[in-house]
Amino acid sequence: MQKTVQHIFSPPPAHTVGDGFHVHNFFPSGINQGIYRMSPFFLLDYGAPHFFPPTDEPRGVGVHPHRGFETVTIAYKGSVAHHDSAGNSGVIYEGDVQWMTAGSGVLHKEYHEENFAKKGGSMQMVQLWVNLPAKDKMTNPKYQGIVHKDIPVYNFPDNNGYAEIIAGELNGLRGIASTFTPLNLWNCKGKKGDTMTFQLPNTYNTGIVIIEGNVLINGSQKAETNHFVLFNNDGEEISLQGEDDFICLVLSGEPINETLVPYGPFVMNTKEQIIQAYEDFRSGKFGVLED
Ligand code: MN
Numbered sequence: 001m002q003k004t005v006q007h008i009f010s011p012p013p014a015h016t017v018g019d020g021f022h023v024h025n026f027f028p029s030g031i032n033q034g035i036y037r038m039s040p041f042f043l044l045d046y047g048a049p050h051f052f053p054p055t056d057e058p059r060g061v062g063v064h065p066h067r068g069f070e071t072v073t074i075a076y077k078g079s080v081a082h083h084d085s086a087g088n089s090g091v092i093y094e095g096d097v098q099w100m101t102a103g104s105g106v107l108h109k110e111y112h113e114e115n116f117a118k119k120g121g122s123m124q125m126v127q128l129w130v131n132l133p134a135k136d137k138m139t140n141p142k143y144q145g146i147v148h149k150d151i152p153v154y155n156f157p158d159n160n161g162y163a164e165i166i167a168g169e170l171n172g173l174r175g176i177a178s179t180f181t182p183l184n185l186w187n188c189k190g191k192k193g194d195t196m197t198f199q200l201p202n203t204y205n206t207g208i209v210i211i212e213g214n215v216l217i218n219g220s221q222k223a224e225t226n227h228f229v230l231f232n233n234d235g236e237e238i239s240l241q242g243e244d245d246f247i248c249l250v251l252s253g254e255p256i257n258e259t260l261v262p263y264g265p266f267v268m269n270t271k272e273q274i275i276q277a278y279e280d281f282r283s284g285k286f287g288v289l290e291d
Contacts, residue, residue, distance in 0.1 A: 001202075001234070001235035001236060001237065002218050002234075002235045002237050002238070002239075003200065003202065003206060003218075003231045003232065003233075003234060003235040003236060003237060003238050004218070004231065004232045004234055004235065005217055005218065005221050005229055005230070005231060005232070006230045006231060006232045007031075007229075007230050008217075008221065008223050008227050008228070008229050008230075009026060009030065009031050009227060009228040009229075009230065010224075010226075010227055011024035011026070011030075011046065011048060011226045011227065011228075012024050012025060012026065012029070012030035014048070014050075017045065017061055018059070018060050018061030018062060018110075019059045019060070020052075020058070020059030020060035020061060020110070020111060020112055020123075021045070021047055021060070021061065021110075021123070021125070021127075022047055022048075022050040022123070023045040023046060023047045023127070024045070024046045024047075024048060024226075025043070025044070025045050025046075026044040026045075026046055026207075026209070026228045027041070027042075027043065027044050028042065028043060028262075030228075031228065031230060033230070035260055035262065036255065036260070037205065037230075038205045038207055038230075038251070039131060039205055039253070039255040039256050039257075040130055040131045040181050040183055040205075040253045040254065040255065040256045041128055041129070041130055041131070041183075041205070041207075041251055041253060042069060042129045042130070042131045042260070042262065042267055043127075043128065043129035044126070044127075044128055044207075044209070044228070044251075045126070045127045045128075046126055046209055046226070046228070047123060047124055047125040047126070047127075048124065048226045049077060049122045049123070049124040050122065050123055050124070051120070051121070051122050051123075052078075052112065052117075052120055052121065052122075052123055053120045054117070054118055054119055054120035055117050055118070055120070056117075056118065057117070058081070058111040058112045058113070058114055058116075058117035059111065059112050059117065060080075060081075060109065060110050060111030060112055061109060061110045061111070062109055062291050063107050063108070063109045063289050063290075063291050064107065064108070064109070064265055065105060065106070065107050065265050065266075065277075065281045065286045066102035066105070066106060066108070066265050066266070067102055067103070067104060067105040067137070067265075067266045067267075067268070067277045067280075067286075068102065068103075068131075068132060068137045068266055068267040068268045068273075068277070069102060069129050069130060069131050069132050069137075069267040070099060070100060070101045070102060070129070070130040070132065070180075071098075071100045071102065071127060071128070071129055071130075072097065072098070072099050072100075072126075072127065072128040072129075072130055072166075072177075072185070073092055073097070073098045073100075073110070073125060073126070073127045073128075074092075074096075074097050074125060074126045074127075074128075074166075074187075074249070075092045075093060075094055075095070075096055075097075075124075075125050076094065076095075076124040076125060076126070076211055076212075076247070077094060077121070077122045077123055077124035077125075078094070078112065078113075078116050078121055078122060078123035078124065078125065079091055079092060079093045079094065079112070079113035079115075079116045080092045080098075080110055080111070080112065080113060080125065081110075081111050081112070081113045081114070082098060082100075082108060082109070082110055082111075083108060083109055083289060084100065084106045084107065084108035084109075084141070084143065084289065085106050085107040085108065085286060085287030085288060085289040086106050086141040086143065086287070088100075088143035088145075090143075090145045091113045092145075093113075093147075093148070094148070095147075095148030095151075096145075096146060096147050096148050097146040097151070097166050097177070098143075098144070098145055098146070099143075099144040099146060099167075099177045100141075100142070100143050100144075101132075101139065101140075101141055101142035101143070101144075101180075102141060103132065103136070103137070103138060103139035103140055103141050103142065104137075104138040104139065104140065104141065105141070105277070105280065105281070105285065105286040105287075106141045106286060106287070107286050107287055107288070107289040108289065109289065109291070124211070126209065126211075126249060128185075128251070129267065130179070130183070130253075131256055131260065131267055132180050132181075132267075133180060133181060133256050133258065134258050134269050136180045137268065137269070137273075139180075144176075144177055144178065146166065146176055146177060148164075150176055151164045151165065151166060151175075151176055151187075152164070152165045152173050152174065152175060152176060153165070154170045154171060154173045156190075156194070156196040156197075159194075160190060160194040160195050160196050161188065161189055161190025161191065161194040161196050161242070162188075162189055162190075163186040163187065163188045163189070163196070163198070163250075164186060164187040164189070165184075165186055166185040166186060166187065167179050167183060167184060167185040168182070168183055168184030168185060168186070168252070168253075169184065170184070170186060170198060171198075181253065181254055181256055182204075182253060182254045183204075183251070183252065183253030183254065184200065184204075184250065184251070184252045184253065185249070185250070185251055186249070186250045187211075187247060187248070187249055187250075188240060188246075188247070188248040188249075188250055189246070189247050189248075190240070190242045190245070190246055191242060191245050191246075192213075192242050192243065192244050192245055192246075193241070193242060194241070194242045194246075195239060195240070195241040195242075196239065196240050196241075197237060197238070197239040197240075198237070198238060198250075199236045199237055199238075200236060200238065200250075200252045201236065201252075201254070202233055202234055202235055202236050203233060203254065203255070204233070204252045204253055204254055204255075205233065205252065205253060205255055206230075206231040206233075206238075206250075206251070206252040207228055207229060207230050207231065207251050207252075208223070208228070208229040208231075208238075208240075208248050208249065208250050208251070209227075209228055209229075209248065209249040209251075210223050210224060210225050210226060210227050210228075210229070210246070210248055211225075211226075211246075211247040211248060211249055212225060212244075212245070212246055212247040213225060213242055213243065213244035213245050213246030213247065214242075214243040214244050214246070215240050215241065215242060215243060215246050215248060216240070216241040216242075216243060217229055217238070217239070217240065218238065218239055219239060219241065222243070238250075261273065261274055263277075266278075
């Protein structure tokens with residue numbers, strides 16, 4: 001049975017994160033479906049292609065804390081440099097993915113990579129906040145820097161494109177990222193006319209970001225570039241057909257059925273935990289990172 005489309009959302013008005021990321025927040029705010037609708041995914045900021053002129057001062061977001069969840073950053077165009085207080089740093093180049101577990105708490109900063117900033121160019125990226133279950137919210141910070149060539153690729157039958165399995169599993173092929181709860185994160189890439197069909201559990205919250213091209217969903221509904229497709233939790237099967245060459249980011253996961261109290265850069269389960277997070281941040285328990 002098909003997983004039916006609940007709604008196809010056009011990108012909400014963009015805002016700038018720091019001075020470097022021009023993003024459309026599809027959720028929790030943009031689609032206006034409440035903070036649990038896409039659980040375990042809590043936030044989706046989509047940076048549609050945006051041109052940044054050359055500069056010697058890389059744009060971005062300065063030092064800030066996170067606790068209680070994971071940030072997943074995918075670069076489609078442009079490159080992002082990252083440093084955190086756990087001592088991890090790296091550059092997310094086109095096609096790469098950074099999976100950072102903030103857990104008990106990190107400070108980090110996210111800037112355009114120096115050479116990209118100097119040359120200027122188009123930036124296109126996704127940042128997801130993936131919630132952690134209560135029992136893992138205070139896990140040690142962790143960092144998975146995933147380069148494009150290491151992401152497992154599933155080829156759909158009869159040359160109908162492929163899926164890069166960042167996390168989860170497709171027809172027995174396991175993704176590269178380790179996750180705390182069951183979820184799938186795939187980049188589906190195909191050419192005009194390619195049709196790919198796949199199954200996801202009907203209990204999983206599921207959405208697709210149309211990164212490139214226009215796509216026909218389930219043979220009948222047209223989804224345009226930069227739109228977000230929200231699926232009902234009914235059937236299991238989804239098909240994507242390219243009306244152009246296309247890239248679709250598929251996100252689907254088992255909901256974490258726990259009360260959430262999000263506030264600023266923290267996603268916790270109670271108000272007391274939020275107050276504690278601010279207290280720990282102020283007293284230096286998140287470590288040290290130079291701006
Ligand atoms: Mn951040």
